[in-house]
Amino acid sequence: MKPFTVHTGLVASLDRVNVDTDQIIPKQFLKRIERTGFGEALFFDWRFNADGSPNPDFELNQSRFQGASVLLARDNFGCGSSREHAPWALNDYGFISVIAPSFADIFYNNCFKNGMLPIKLSAEQVEELFQRTKTNEGYRITIDLEQEVITDNAGLRLEFKIDPFRRECLLKGLDDIGLTLQHTDKISAYEAQRVAFR
Amino acid sequence: MPKTLFEKIWDSHVVHQESGQPAILYIDCHLVHEVTSPQAFDGLRLNGRRVRRPDLTVATMDHNVPTWSRALPITDPIAKQQIETLERNCQEFGIRLYGLDSPEQGIVHVIGPELGFTQPGMTIVCGDSHTSTHGAFGALAFGIGTSEVEHVLASQCLLQAKPKTFRITFNGKLPRGVTAKDIILRIIGEIGTDGATGYVIEYAGEAIRNLSMEERMTVCNMSIEAGARAGMIAPDEKTFAYLAGRQFAPQGEAWEKAVAYWKTLPTEEGATFDRELTLDANTLAPQVTWGTSPGMVTDITSNVPDPEAMPTENDRKATRRALEYMGLTPGTPLQEVKIDRVFIGSCTNSRIEDLRAAAKIAKGKKVAAHVNAMVVPGSQPIKKLAEQEGLDVIFREAGFDWRESGCSMCLAMNPDVLQPGERCASTSNRNFEGRQGAGGRTHLVSPEMAAAAAIAGHFVDVREWDNA
Numbered sequence: 198m199k200p201f202t203v204h205t206g207l208v209a210s211l212d213r214v215n216v217d218t219d220q221i222i223p224k225q226f227l228k229r230i231e232r233t234g235f236g237e238a239l240f241f242d243w244r245f246n247a248d249g250s251p252n253p254d255f256e257l258n259q260s261r262f263q264g265a266s267v268l269l270a271r272d273n274f275g276c277g278s279s280r281e282h283a284p285w286a287l288n289d290y291g292f293i294s295v296i297a298p299s300f301a302d303i304f305y306n307n308c309f310k311n312g313m314l315p316i317k318l319s320a321e322q323v324e325e326l327f328q329r330t331k332t333n334e335g336y337r338i339t340i341d342l343e344q345e346v347i348t349d350n351a352g353l354r355l356e357f358k359i360d361p362f363r364r365e366c367l368l369k370g371l372d373d374i375g376l377t378l379q380h381t382d383k384i385s386a387y388e389a390q391r392v393a394f395r
Numbered sequence: 396m397p398k399t400l401f402e403k404i405w406d407s408h409v410v411h412q413e414s415g416q417p418a419i420l421y422i423d424c425h426l427v428h429e430v431t432s433p434q435a436f437d438g439l440r441l442n443g444r445r446v447r448r449p450d451l452t453v454a455t456m457d458h459n460v461p462t463w464s465r466a467l468p469i470t471d472p473i474a475k476q477q478i479e480t481l482e483r484n485c486q487e488f489g490i491r492l493y494g495l496d497s498p499e500q501g502i503v504h505v506i507g508p509e510l511g512f513t514q515p516g517m518t519i520v521c522g523d524s525h526t527s528t529h530g531a532f533g534a535l536a537f538g539i540g541t542s543e544v545e546h547v548l549a550s551q552c553l554l555q556a557k558p559k560t561f562r563i564t565f566n567g568k569l570p571r572g573v574t575a576k577d578i579i580l581r582i583i584g585e586i587g588t589d590g591a592t593g594y595v596i597e598y599a600g601e602a603i604r605n606l607s608m609e610e611r612m613t614v615c616n617m618s619i620e621a622g623a624r625a626g627m628i629a630p631d632e633k634t635f636a637y638l639a640g641r642q643f644a645p646q647g648e649a650w651e652k653a654v655a656y657w658k659t660l661p662t663e664e665g666a667t668f669d670r671e672l673t674l675d676a677n678t679l680a681p682q683v684t685w686g687t688s689p690g691m692v693t694d695i696t697s698n699v700p701d702p703e704a705m706p707t708e709n710d711r712k713a714t715r716r717a718l719e720y721m722g723l724t725p726g727t728p729l730q731e732v733k734i735d736r737v738f739i740g741s742c743t744n745s746r747i748e749d750l751r752a753a754a755k756i757a758k759g760k761k762v763a764a765h766v767n768a769m770v771v772p773g774s775q776p777i778k779k780l781a782e783q784e785g786l787d788v789i790f791r792e793a794g795f796d797w798r799e800s801g802c803s804m805c806l807a808m809n810p811d812v813l814q815p816g817e818r819c820a821s822t823s824n825r826n827f828e829g830r831q832g833a834g835g836r837t838h839l840v841s842p843e844m845a846a847a848a849a850i851a852g853h854f855v856d857v858r859e860w861d862n863a
Contacts (some may be wrong), residue, residue, distance in 0.1 A: 219827040
């Protein structure tokens with residue numbers, strides 16, 4: 198996995214609560230058997246009109262958000278299905294971090310498995326970022342995972358917290374299957390005494 | 396210190412834990428389906444890893460399978476490829492598969508309990524958020540992403556931070572015509588779709604104890620719609636009676652030992668939860684969702700809400716947007732809302748009791764002329780049993796389509812899809828925009844309410860029907 202250390206990028210905002218994984222990547226695209234290529238289908242039903250043309254009313258289609266790598270969102274982002282295709286699609290489209298007041302559990306977890314950083318901030322802090330994004334075209338922020346701080350070039354400084362283990366894994370790009378398999382002897386010992394009735 | 400059901404299961408499955416790190420949690424049963432597994436098997440191959448415990452892994456195909464006759468070919472080449480990929484992966488890694496030709500094929504969360512794989516005290520995972528269904532047996536069951544599917548395949552373990560605990564007590568008795576589906580929709584309406592994020596819910600109280608195992612599965616199934624990691628209900632005599640004699644349940648002496656162990660699992664007197672909520676079943680009415688999130692739900696006797704009456708600006712915006720998508724006007728009585736389609740099925744409500752309840756409403760009546768209604772049993776054994784009981788005849792005579800088993804129009808990955816603008820009374824679990832087809836409008840209800848709506852052509856209060 199690619200490490201995540203410090204990232205500076207363009208911020209795009211999506212001002213809706215409860216954005217679910219069915220919106221992030223609609224089911225008709227879940228039939229692919231690869232991890233790649235989902236970016237084209239990201240937010241498909243919102244991004245495109247029925248005739249396949251881009252929907253000009255959808256936030257991410259604005260020219261000012263092209264090339265964004267940080268997605269600013271509202272409460273309960275990523276709710277619904279466990280499909281990891283959701284972070285795959287966001288990542289494939291170009292997003293490496295999502296910032297919101299709250300995330301659905303499975304989505305939040307899935308992000309870390311793909312070298313992406315979901316950041317929880319207070320509703321006020323997220324609102325502040327929404328305002329700055331709205332009023333500054335080309336608004337960029339720097340996310341420093343080592344220091345756990347977000348800054349911009351206009352004096353913003355927002356601290357955030359990531360679980361130390363997840364932070365370490367992202368900073369070093371660690372594969373957690375490999376980490377667990379280092380404990381194979383303990384797993385075998387557990388299995389030897391495990392209660393199983395079948 | 397007295398322990399909760401959750402804590403007992405958690406503690407007995409921690410293989411290893413270092414301070415400040417997530418636990419390595421052992422998984423007793425891993426359920427696999429075609430949509431969230433191909434990339435996980437690829438990952439194993441890429442890293443030269445094997446499946447550690449194929450004997451604790453079970454696969455089925457359900458999400459994108461057509462529900463028309465099994466004799467007909469799968470016309471979607473990409474769906475076909477995904478199904479064939481699962482067959483190949485199961486063969487290569489030695490995993491038991493209930494494929495399309497199996498007499499036991501069905502929705503993963505239906506066949507797990509049906510075959511007796513699901514048992515109290517277990518940890519159960521699947522690359523599917525509705526894995527919470529299995530919590531009805533007093534198991535710790537939750538959905539995972541594909542990277543975690545690979546993790547479990549490779550190690551039979553997961554890295555997990557310990558969630559918090561939340562007890563929801565439903566006191567009183569359910570009135571006639573009010574169901575387990577209404578219990579869980581009411582809970583989601585009360586606490587919101589992120590109300591239980593970070594928690595494992597234990598459902599308790601008289602109304603929960605009185606539920607059958609299938610009804611308990613309906614409640615636990617939609618725990619994820621309240622944001623919970625899992626939902627669970629303490630095992631009791633109903634749980635044991637359901638499991639006795641099932642193919643993969645313990646037999647003979649092992650059964651006696653298992654039951655003795657399962658009886659030690661319920662939450663002890665005096666155990667504490669991080670959060671508690673108490674609700675009353677006596678006053679519960681049939682629930683109908685009106686919006687594009689399961690929390691947008693109200694009593695059948697209510698009207699479509701007014702966005703301007705919502706407490707926060709985010710709520711007002713979300714409600715306006717939802718009503719626009721749903722094509723609904725504030726103030727309209729829900730019972731005047733006309734429907735085009737009815738879907739009875741999904742891992743929430745496709746079991747035999749659901750089908751019996753819907754058939755009881757439909758018996759001797761006709762689906763409204765403008766409504767297209769379908770019934771999709773959760774598994775092949777359920778389909779067979781329903782046919783033995785003559786339910787298929789009741790449905791067919793009333794004008795319902797009677798289909799083969801699968802997830803079908805719950806998520807519309809297969810050919811069962813709503814057309815843009817079509818309004819559906821659905822017994823499934825999600826009413827997200829486009830969930831049942833781009834532009835489709837989903838209202839979540841119980842099987843009884845769905846069947847009654849099919850016949851009336853609009854939503855009705857099923858309590859007013861004599862046969863409810």
